[in-house]
Amino acid sequence: MLSDLELMAALQRGDRTALLKLVRRHQVTLYNFLRALCRDSARASDLCLQAFEQVFSNSSRTPEMPFPLYLYRIAYECWVRQVQRRALALPEAPTSTHPDGVTHPNAPALVNSAAPAARKDGDALIECLSPELKVLLVLKEAGQLSYEEIAVVLEISPERVARRMRDAYRYLRAGSACRAALPEPRS
Numbered sequence: 123m124l125s126d127l128e129l130m131a132a133l134q135r136g137d138r139t140a141l142l143k144l145v146r147r148h149q150v151t152l153y154n155f156l157r158a159l160c161r162d163s164a165r166a167s168d169l170c171l172q173a174f175e176q177v178f179s180n181s182s183r184t185p186e187m188p189f190p191l192y193l194y195r196i197a198y199e200c201w202v203r204q205v206q207r208r209a210l211a212l213p214e215a216p217t218s219t220h221p222d223g224v225t226h227p228n229a230p231a232l233v234n235s236a237a238p239a240a241r242k243d244g245d246a247l248i249e250c251l252s253p254e255l256k257v258l259l260v261l262k263e264a265g266q267l268s269y270e271e272i273a274v275v276l277e278i279s280p281e282r283v284a285r286r287m288r289d290a291y292r293y294l295r296a297g298s299a300c301r302a303a304l305p306e307p308r309s
Contacts (some may be wrong), residue, residue, distance in 0.1 A: 126189035133181040141178050148193055149174075151265075155194065158264040159201050159257060161249065169204065173197040187274050194265060194275045198257060205253055250297060255290040258283065 124132070124143070132140035152173060156166035173196045185192035248256060261272045269287070273280040 130181070130184065130189060133178070134184070141174070141181075144177065144189070145174050148190065151190070152193055152197055155260060155265050156197055156201065158260040160204075165204070169197060169200045172200045176200070191267075191271055191274050194261065194267070195277075198261075198275060201257070202253070248294070251290060251293055255286055255293065258286050259290050259294075262287065 124140075126144065126147070129140040129144050133144070149170065153166055153170045156169045156173075157163060160166055160169065173193060176196050177193065180196075187195070248259060251259070257276070258272060261267045261275060262269075267275070269280045269283045272283045276283070
């Protein structure tokens with residue numbers, strides 16, 4: 123079985139079957155990562171396809187990181203572009219600044235009004251996070267990456283990853299506590 127690095131070298135030499143082998147090897151993991159990010163299977167499939175197309179179009183360059191991290195990086199960039207396009211399509215999208223110091227279009231500081239208030243599972247709480255905090259959680263929990271690997275994918279320092287992860291978990295704990303304190307809706 124060829125390694126990812128060997129398959130990338132074969133792809134650089136024009137062997138298109140190498141891409142197929144890379145897709146087979148990483149498709150499920152990448153799809154699960156993107157599905158956790160966007161919570162939509164059709165969008166996740168589209169983003170997965172875009173990421174592998176970009177791997178093919180960039181095959182002349184050798185990745186400067188292990189292939190799975192390179193693939194996560196490409197998929198993350200595809201997701202960010204999609205989020206930005208969707209935000210631009212919204213008329214008069216309000217902005218707010220999160221405690222992480224970044225201004226996010228159409229995202230209230232702690233909760234997102236589009237997130238269903240009646241849902242009690244963790245998915246609804248994760249939807250409330252800013253895109254920057256959400257991707258950290260997905261890379262850590264769904265991608266099973268270390269802080270150092272997340273730092274490579276997002277091109278930030280491991281210390282910044284740790285700070286943002288603390289913020290994300292703090293938001294999730296605060297959201298869980300707030301929801302637990304609310305009375306049950308009557309049917």
